[in-house]
Amino acid sequence: MQNRKLVVIGGDAAGMSAASKVRREHPGREIVVFERGPHTSYAACGMPYLIAGMVDSPDRLIARRPEVFREKQQIDVRIRHEVVEIDLAGKRLRVTDLDRGEGFWEAWDDLLIATGASPVVPDVPNVQSDGVFSLSTLQSGIEVLEDIEQHPPRTAVIAGGGYIGIEMAEALLERGIDVSLIDMAPQVMTTMDPDMTEGIVEAMRDAGVHVFLNEKLERIDTDGDGRASSVSTDKRRLDADIVIVGLGIRPNSDLARDAGIELGESGAIRVNLRMQTSAPGVWAAGDCAESFHRVKEQPAFVALGTIANRHGLVAGTNLSGGDQEFPGVLGTAITRFRELEIARTGLSEKEAGDLGIAYRTKTIDARTRAHYFPGAAKVRVKLVVEDNTGRLLGGQIVGANGAGKRIDTLAGAISARMTAEQLVYLDLAYAPPFSPVWDPVQTAARTLA
Amino acid sequence: MQNRKLVVIGGDAAGMSAASKVRREHPGREIVVFERGPHTSYAACGMPYLIAGMVDSPDRLIARRPEVFREKQQIDVRIRHEVVEIDLAGKRLRVTDLDRGEGFWEAWDDLLIATGASPVVPDVPNVQSDGVFSLSTLQSGIEVLEDIEQHPPRTAVIAGGGYIGIEMAEALLERGIDVSLIDMAPQVMTTMDPDMTEGIVEAMRDAGVHVFLNEKLERIDTDGDGRASSVSTDKRRLDADIVIVGLGIRPNSDLARDAGIELGESGAIRVNLRMQTSAPGVWAAGDCAESFHRVKEQPAFVALGTIANRHGLVAGTNLSGGDQEFPGVLGTAITRFRELEIARTGLSEKEAGDLGIAYRTKTIDARTRAHYFPGAAKVRVKLVVEDNTGRLLGGQIVGANGAGKRIDTLAGAISARMTAEQLVYLDLAYAPPFSPVWDPVQTAARTLA
Numbered sequence: 001m002q003n004r005k006l007v008v009i010g011g012d013a014a015g016m017s018a019a020s021k022v023r024r025e026h027p028g029r030e031i032v033v034f035e036r037g038p039h040t041s042y043a044a045c046g047m048p049y050l051i052a053g054m055v056d057s058p059d060r061l062i063a064r065r066p067e068v069f070r071e072k073q074q075i076d077v078r079i080r081h082e083v084v085e086i087d088l089a090g091k092r093l094r095v096t097d098l099d100r101g102e103g104f105w106e107a108w109d110d111l112l113i114a115t116g117a118s119p120v121v122p123d124v125p126n127v128q129s130d131g132v133f134s135l136s137t138l139q140s141g142i143e144v145l146e147d148i149e150q151h152p153p154r155t156a157v158i159a160g161g162g163y164i165g166i167e168m169a170e171a172l173l174e175r176g177i178d179v180s181l182i183d184m185a186p187q188v189m190t191t192m193d194p195d196m197t198e199g200i201v202e203a204m205r206d207a208g209v210h211v212f213l214n215e216k217l218e219r220i221d222t223d224g225d226g227r228a229s230s231v232s233t234d235k236r237r238l239d240a241d242i243v244i245v246g247l248g249i250r251p252n253s254d255l256a257r258d259a260g261i262e263l264g265e266s267g268a269i270r271v272n273l274r275m276q277t278s279a280p281g282v283w284a285a286g287d288c289a290e291s292f293h294r295v296k297e298q299p300a301f302v303a304l305g306t307i308a309n310r311h312g313l314v315a316g317t318n319l320s321g322g323d324q325e326f327p328g329v330l331g332t333a334i335t336r337f338r339e340l341e342i343a344r345t346g347l348s349e350k351e352a353g354d355l356g357i358a359y360r361t362k363t364i365d366a367r368t369r370a371h372y373f374p375g376a377a378k379v380r381v382k383l384v385v386e387d388n389t390g391r392l393l394g395g396q397i398v399g400a401n402g403a404g405k406r407i408d409t410l411a412g413a414i415s416a417r418m419t420a421e422q423l424v425y426l427d428l429a430y431a432p433p434f435s436p437v438w439d440p441v442q443t444a445a446r447t448l449a
Numbered sequence: 450m451q452n453r454k455l456v457v458i459g460g461d462a463a464g465m466s467a468a469s470k471v472r473r474e475h476p477g478r479e480i481v482v483f484e485r486g487p488h489t490s491y492a493a494c495g496m497p498y499l500i501a502g503m504v505d506s507p508d509r510l511i512a513r514r515p516e517v518f519r520e521k522q523q524i525d526v527r528i529r530h531e532v533v534e535i536d537l538a539g540k541r542l543r544v545t546d547l548d549r550g551e552g553f554w555e556a557w558d559d560l561l562i563a564t565g566a567s568p569v570v571p572d573v574p575n576v577q578s579d580g581v582f583s584l585s586t587l588q589s590g591i592e593v594l595e596d597i598e599q600h601p602p603r604t605a606v607i608a609g610g611g612y613i614g615i616e617m618a619e620a621l622l623e624r625g626i627d628v629s630l631i632d633m634a635p636q637v638m639t640t641m642d643p644d645m646t647e648g649i650v651e652a653m654r655d656a657g658v659h660v661f662l663n664e665k666l667e668r669i670d671t672d673g674d675g676r677a678s679s680v681s682t683d684k685r686r687l688d689a690d691i692v693i694v695g696l697g698i699r700p701n702s703d704l705a706r707d708a709g710i711e712l713g714e715s716g717a718i719r720v721n722l723r724m725q726t727s728a729p730g731v732w733a734a735g736d737c738a739e740s741f742h743r744v745k746e747q748p749a750f751v752a753l754g755t756i757a758n759r760h761g762l763v764a765g766t767n768l769s770g771g772d773q774e775f776p777g778v779l780g781t782a783i784t785r786f787r788e789l790e791i792a793r794t795g796l797s798e799k800e801a802g803d804l805g806i807a808y809r810t811k812t813i814d815a816r817t818r819a820h821y822f823p824g825a826a827k828v829r830v831k832l833v834v835e836d837n838t839g840r841l842l843g844g845q846i847v848g849a850n851g852a853g854k855r856i857d858t859l860a861g862a863i864s865a866r867m868t869a870e871q872l873v874y875l876d877l878a879y880a881p882p883f884s885p886v887w888d889p890v891q892t893a894a895r896t897l898a
Contacts, residue, residue: 013886046821046881060821294876305886306879327874334878343878372495372509402851405884408858408877415875416865425776426864427743428857429783429792430755432495435854437462437754 001321002026004109007093009083009255011035012042013305014286015114016069017312018319023073025320031075032106034095036082039138040066045305047141048164051148052171058142086111086259088279110281110319113261113269114312115252117287117303122159122247126220131228132243135164144244153177153241157231159217161188163335164246166200169209170337172244180210180238182217182231189342191333193349195363196382196396203340212236249303251288264290266301273325275315283319285311292328294415295346295393296355302329330394332411334404339377341404345411346394349384358387362447366440368401370432377401381444383410383420390419390449395441402434406441421449450770451475453558456542458532458704460484461491462754463735464563465518466761467768472522474769480524481555483544485531488587489515494754496590497613500597501620507591535560535708537728559730559768562710562718563761564701566736566752571608571696575669580677581692584613593693602626602690606680608666610637612784613695615649618658619786621693629659629687631666631680638791640782642798644812645831645845652789661685698752700737713739715750722774724764732768734760741777743864744795744842745804751778779843781860783853788826790853794860795843798833807836811896815889817850819881826850830893832859832869839868839898844890851883855890870898 006022008015011033019031033040041063049055066077084103085094092107119134121127131151133144156172158165161183172179181188181204187197188204188211201211215233220243223229231240251268262278264270269277269284273292277284287303289311307329317324332345352359361384369376379399385392395410397403413423423445430437438446455471457464460482468480482489490512498504515526533552534543541556568583570576580600582593605621607614610632621628630637630653636646637653637660650660664682669692672678680689700717711727713719718726718733722741726733736752738760756778766773781794801808810833818825828848834841844859846852862872872894879886887895 043819043821043881043886045879045886046819049822049881054823055821304879306876309886310874327871328876330876332876332878334880334883336880336882341883345876345878370492370495372492372504373498374503402854405851405854405878406857408855408875408888409861411876411878412858412861412865412867415871416861416867418861418865422776422864425759426857427755427777427779427781427794427860429781429794429854429860430494430753431783431785432492432498433785434783434790437492437494437758439857 002029005030005032005107006110006112006319007106007108008033008112008114009093010114010116010286011040011066011077011079012114012116012286013308014312015112016041016064017309018112018114018285018316019075020073021313021316022320023075033075033077034081034083035077035079036098037137037139038079040064040069040077040079042138043305044136044138047135047138048167048171050141051145051168052174054174058138058145061138083255086255088259088282091281111283112315112319113256113277113282113284113288114286115255115288117249117251119245119249120247122217122245124217124219126222126228127245129220129222129226129228131241132220132245134245135168136249147242148175151241155239156180156242156244157182157238157240158244158246159231160246160248161185162190162246162248163333166335166337166342168244168246169204173207173209179208180212182212182215182233184214184216186214191331191348192344192396193382196380196398199380199398200337200340200342203337207338249287251301251303253288256284256288264299266290266299268301270299274318275311275326283315285315291326294328294330300329300331302331304333330411330414332407334407336404339400340398341400342398343404343407344396345407346392346414347384348394348396352384352393357393359384359393360387360448361385362444364440364444364447366443367436368399368403368440369434370436373432375401377403379403379440381440383444383448385420385448390421392418392420392423406439409441419449420445424449451478454479454481454556455559455561455768456555456557457482457561457563458542459563459565459735460489460515460526460528461563461565461735462757463761464561465490465513466758467561467563467734467765468524469522470762470765471769472524482524482526483530483532484526484528485547486586486588487528489513489518489526489528491587492754493585493587496584496587497616497620499590500594500617501623503623507587507594510587532704535704537708537731540730560732561764561768562705562726562731562733562737563735564704564737566698566700568694568698569696571666571694573666573668575671575677576694578669578671578675578677580690581669581694583694584617585698596691597624600690604688605629605691605693606631606687606689607693607695608680609695609697610634611639611695611697612782615784615786615791617693617695618653622656622658628657629661631661631664631682633663633665635663640780640797641793641845642831645829645847648829648847649786649789649791652786656787698736700750700752702737705733705737713748715739715748717750719748722776723767724760724775732764734764740775743777743779749778749780751780753782779860779863781856783856785853788849789847790849791847792853792856793843793845794856795841795863796833797843797845801833801842806842808833808842809836809897811893813889813893813896815892816885817848817852817889818883819885822881824850826852828852828889830889832893832897834869834897839870841867841869841872855888858890868898869894873898
């Protein structure tokens with residue numbers, strides 16, 4: 001196995017985690033990584049905070065540069081190299097050197113596909129104009145930052161009220177820009193239930209964001225130079241010196257599909273728990289691959305940095321002769337709008353209903369600290385449990401001041417298949433600066449137990 | 450059952466939780482509570498913050514007053530009534546009305562003992578002098594506050610570096626007092642391992658607290674009026690206009706013992722998982738009673754408000770004809786010294802060793818947020834796992850800015866009997882303002898998996 005040449009397509013979290021793991025286990029093995037962009041191993045999640053000015057340089061978001069991988073780990077990382085074809089039968093890749101414009105074939109013994117995901121681009125007029133951006137790669141974040149610095153906008157429109165939309169609203173407000181956010185859904189954060197998202201919209205409006213729900217992006221209008229100047233929805237026209245499109249992402253799985261590798265229903269590459277694809281010797285990890293959902297007990301497409309890192313570690317372990325399974329995801333996620341922390345895990349009420357599960361649910365309002373302690377903030381917790389058994393299926397938390405990371409307690413309890421009653425009696429930490437004597441997640445569980 | 454008269458001894462967290470639960474289930478039942486102090490249902494844990502001036506009135510620490518229990522819940526709470534004898538055979542109590550100085554017998558069908566705990570008073574000269582205080586009841590906290598306001602101290606000595614000692618050091622510093630803290634152990638916080646407590650002492654010294662370890666309290670010296678003026682250890686004399694003694698607590702179990710009710714090795718009342726004592730019809734809950742330790746799998750004495758509330762809920766459920774077991778404790782606890790959050794759960798390395806368990810342990814340093822995110826603070830995490838199985842036995846966390854409540858993730862994982870490897874693959878929440886992509890508790894688990 002140590003003589004098998006490993007080739008990795010994609011030099012971000014999943015690909016480089018796997019390559020690094022293989023290197024630690026097999027010091028002499030040949031490892032080649034092709035990355036079509038100019039960067040490796042960066043913190044894409046940090047981009048809104050870079051754009052906000054809270055992080056002072058794009059360099060700070062880079063965990064490890066290509067030259068460091070090459071020199072310290074003897075991993076042959078080739079940036080600006082795009083893989084355009086996988087030849088499964090020949091065990092080789094067709095690669096384009098983007099700077100030289102040259103193509104070549106590269107052989108592999110083991111192949112890891114870690115091609116990531118790309119933003120969904122809506123089919124509306126002028127979406128490719130100057131001043132219209134999505135966020136995906138670090139390069140895309142740098143381009144937004146440079147554009148803002150070169151053409152300081154007075155107004156911005158964000159299309160999409162998901163994580164990117166909410167984080168970019170905070171970032172652009174921080175820059176003193178007048179921000180509008182539109183979403184065709186009747187709520188923001190559609191991974192959460194409506195009763196949990198009202199407070200988010202309220203906080204955004206209080207901060208001065210113009211939030212328009214149930215409105216569909218119809219076109220982007222441009223000025224004489226072909227630069228975005230306004231956005232039209234089905235109900236209004238909004239001035240927009242800059243437009244951010246955050247309408248979700250789709251897996252970069254075309255390369256795999258074209259080679260005959262099986263995709264899942266989500267469109268992402270189907271893998272088993274060891275991260276093997278349908279093709280022998282071919283593995284997939286990160287945003288381009290599916291995961292097993294621990295509660296749904298079926299494949300799911302969850303594209304997040306945490307998952308990509310775990311995928312990479314599992315793939316790397318198995319590629320080095322280990323035997324590791326990835327136990328799966330819960331769709332845990334967290335974000336914030338300024339002080340308001342927003343988190344979810346497991347099934348929302350809507351997801352439980354869509355799956356035909358008989359469930360009960362409860363939403364409670366509590367405080368993050370003892371009621372008498374300075375800084376005790378409001379927190380709303382929603383739990384979803386299986387109706388007959390009381391087994392925890394999902395949780396959502398919205399609140400300030402330490403509310404959000406409480407989702408981890410729920411993620412652990414759901415993974416352990418605990419009931420609401422078992423959560424009530426967990427020995428969680430209490431002191432007045434940290435919690436009421438019944439932690440808010442336990443207060444919610446009590447109402448269901 | 451609804452005709453059985455319930456008498457409760459002790460009107461704080463455990464007793465009133467149980468009484469309230471019984472009332473909810475049995476609206477017409479006779480419930481009498483005897484409380485020797487003047488207060489019911491108060492937040493004893495808030496006293497250091499009351500003394501610090503962060504909480505503006507003792508009233509804010511009272512969750513529910515006796516008259517509210519009487520009027521709203523028809524619970525006959527009699528404050529300033531001390532129970533001095535339990536007559537098991539006669540199913541009655543001897544009670545002293547402290548204000549009238551009169552005694553009487555009160556009959557019961559069911560009895561709940563919730564007599565709490567008292568501070569350990571060291572056997573040293575002048576420990577009963579004016580200006581020397583322990584913290585236990587709300588009344589004791591009010592007395593400290595009044596003393597500080599009437600005799601503003603320049604200097605204070607705290608004996609004992611446990612939770613109370615550390616919290617009172619913060620409180621008295623907040624008042625502008627010059628604070629010394631002595632402990633006979635070579636470390637503070639003896640429920641934690643030494644490698645985790647160095648940073649606590651450093652933070653205290655940086656804040657100006659004079660910390661003296663390996664020093665034994667030998668005597669309290671008094672001035673002409675019989676008021677404390679200094680404290681002598683085996684190594685030095687320290688000026689002390691006020692002295693706080695925080696040397697731990699012992700359960701108030703004499704009343705039960707004298708009646709022939711079985712105590713545990715800890716000296717607290719032995720109970721089963723339903724909170725029943727050895728005497729039929731007699732229950733115990735709160736700081737006077739033992740708990741089952743989920744990892745040690747043996748009885749333990751853990752006197753904390755969280756546990757008292759859970760004891761009370763379990764006892765109250767069973768006293769109302771329900772069938773509820775208390776699954777037990779992990780010894781989870783949290784406190785802080787100013788910005789530094791301090792938390793522990795399960796077994797420390799020392800406890801694992803004392804129990805003869807073959808264990809492995811690892812201590813790691815990480816950050817509470819993405820390294821590039823403003824406010825990313827240092828956090829140290831220690832995990833203890835069973836050697837062969839990798840099963841999590843305990844965890845300790847010290848760090849700023851959101852470090853502490855991460856202990857709940859560990860408490861949940863330990864309760865679910867997870868291994869370090871299972872913790873690594875939990876789907877915990879990540880975003881740059883909240884965590885690195887591997888949460889610190891998972892980074893620690895990775896080093897052990």
